[in-house]
Amino acid sequence: MKIKRNPTREVRIGSIAIGNNHAIAVQSMCATKTQDIEATVAQVKQLQAANAGVVRIAVDSKKDARALAEIRQQTDANLSVDLQENYRLVEMVAPHVDKVRYNPGHLYHHERDKPWQDKVKYITDIAAENNCAMRVGVNAGSVDPEAQDKYSKEDSISPMLDSAQDHCELLDKIGFDQYCVSLKDSDPNKVIDVYKRFATQNPEIPLHLGVTEAGMPPEGIIKTRIAFEQLIGRGIGDTIRVSLTLPNPQKHEEVQAGFNILDDIEHGRVRSVVVFDPNKLNIISCPSCSRVENEAFVELAQEVKKMTEYAKNHAITIAVMGCRVNGPGETDDADLGLWCGPNYVNLKKGEEKIGAYKYDEIIPILQGELDKLIQAKA
């Protein structure tokens, strides 16, 4: 089946290009500590061997940035870097990567009096000087507050669209066109909706598709597949990532899952999809990255999945996140949320904090809260 793709413009990322009918690139991200150069280089190579077109690395500090410079010396992979609040690090990282991702919702934390437009101009100028592509990476769990305030709490799609649109308009005004956009949510149905609406308004902008915090296989792959079939089948999407919670030695399975989904869509093998049922238990968990504060995170996510098996027919969402950077915000919408610190796991019920517990204590406490919730819903 030949899929007719949207006529997006070409964006070069190191040795590959996305958009303009280039093959859909499959990406992944390192979950090793960036400062552990040996482990990170090994993981870059592991992902590259699985044919990842771009490998992303998180950089949160000057030490991470210095490690990145050394990692660059040891690999020819196309590297992308994830900037968070400390956007000024772009100056240190851009010379060593092919692409820079920033999240509009994270530009508010530092230098609060400075307009976000100035910060984007700063990032863009440095990206352009260093021949880097960019991704405007909007995420439902961290939408910029100004865009959020204009809409009701129930409407999570419109603030994401507004935020992406404002940033694209600014980049167009600056005259920088080597960018793509992502609009990720953990709910595949919202992902379908938000990307369809954005692509209708902006058919020329290349899109990076992803369902964020999709969780563990096989559910994480199923959620992602549901969204990708609907979008790629309509010509939407130029690069993809399947975000899965996996132990480090299996991280390349994200890339394999991406290629499998693309192959199935191309060959019309799309009707075997298990329907993602919003009336059942939904575990969302982040794919982990170098910000994970305790290696026990992946095991914890697996234990949560096992322990909650008995509740599989209840419409309850449990979120398990690996760090304090995105964990607190991205667990707000879940019925029960866990985000991991170095020694403690923080447990939340919606936006309310219940407490912080040791890794070997949390499972029975979570089970108690889950039972209470099931009773309350009944």
Ligand code: SF4
């Ligand atoms: S929640 Fe934290 S550890 Fe998990 S992927 Fe996001 S930034 Fe990385």
